[in-house]
Amino acid sequence: MRAYYADHFVLPLPEHHRFPMAKYRMLRDRIARELPGVALHVALPASESELALVHQSDYIVQVAAGTLSAAAQREIGFPWSEAMAERALRSVGATVAAGRAALRDGVAGNVAGGTHHAYADRGSGFCVFNDVAVAARSLQADRVREPGARLRVLQIAVVDLDVHQGNGTAHIFQGDSSVFTLSLHGARNFPFRKELSDLDVELPDGCADDEYLHALELALGVLDQRCSPDVLFYLAGADPHVGDRLGRLAVSHDGLEARDRRVFDWAWQRRIPVAFAMAGGYGNDLEDTIKAQLTTWRVALEYHQRWQNRRP
Numbered sequence: 001m002r003a004y005y006a007d008h009f010v011l012p013l014p015e016h017h018r019f020p021m022a023k024y025r026m027l028r029d030r031i032a033r034e035l036p037g038v039a040l041h042v043a044l045p046a047s048e049s050e051l052a053l054v055h056q057s058d059y060i061v062q063v064a065a066g067t068l069s070a071a072a073q074r075e076i077g078f079p080w081s082e083a084m085a086e087r088a089l090r091s092v093g094a095t096v097a098a099g100r101a102a103l104r105d106g107v108a109g110n111v112a113g114g115t116h117h118a119y120a121d122r123g124s125g126f127c128v129f130n131d132v133a134v135a136a137r138s139l140q141a142d143r144v145r146e147p148g149a150r151l152r153v154l155q156i157a158v159v160d161l162d163v164h165q166g167n168g169t170a171h172i173f174q175g176d177s178s179v180f181t182l183s184l185h186g187a188r189n190f191p192f193r194k195e196l197s198d199l200d201v202e203l204p205d206g207c208a209d210d211e212y213l214h215a216l217e218l219a220l221g222v223l224d225q226r227c228s229p230d231v232l233f234y235l236a237g238a239d240p241h242v243g244d245r246l247g248r249l250a251v252s253h254d255g256l257e258a259r260d261r262r263v264f265d266w267a268w269q270r271r272i273p274v275a276f277a278m279a280g281g282y283g284n285d286l287e288d289t290i291k292a293q294l295t296t297w298r299v300a301l302e303y304h305q306r307w308q309n310r311r312p
Helices: 023-034 057-065 070-076 082-105 131-145 167-173 209-226 253-269 286-309
Strands: 002-005 039-042 107-110 156-160 179-186 199-203 231-235 274-277
Touching (some): 002 023, 002 082, 023 286, 107 286, 131 167, 156 167, 156 209, 209 253, 231 253, 253 274, 253 286
Parallel strands (some): 156 179, 156 231, 179 199, 231 274
């Protein structure tokens, strides 16, 4: 199973910055040691033409040139640096590559990604560019360029299970019938002004396994009724975990594993390829975040093997 990473581009963050940049390298090291069935690949940067499928040209230029205003940098949550710009490009490139690999192989992932707070014209909440939105548009553009391409646009579902609403993704795809956005998130968590997804499921503070999994089951039932996707982008946030300092929910490790299995099984039963990204995770003990994310990769690998075994 293909995995794409860019954790060697480390942002020079101020001391005591609350974003746990180290988690990406920690996760990649664990994948390399414990999951030999995962093939790790350095992500290439997304091209300007790929970014332009979603993002406004002046914003792309500002990120590349380092001319973002101080206010724009504060909204993103990272100070600009060359490493910040390069990492943002490669995080998008990783999800684009994972999407293309998933269409070939059934399942593929980004060791980072899930930057769902980025809008077309600005970044926000530790998100510079919206990797899933760019990947979705890139796959649709690929389909159009295929010889003898069908007239039907590639249909995409985004299942966003980060604890924070995917507001940027929702805004980018509002009114677009080719992309169905589903967000299961904390009602009282960031962003405090929500956007309108195709399906929003708001959860109360302290929501634990049974309530969380029931809400997910109902949401997948609605997705079944309203969308027949050709590919699914899954944001497997670790931040619903009870030990997450920004999450406010109370889902256990077992609950997160059950969630992952349900999403991958839902897609497998319908033979829908899955490209997944890690999204958020801010554990009081960072090992909790890595444990949850590694479980997602282990589950994904199981379903990738199912895809391979079905081939003649």
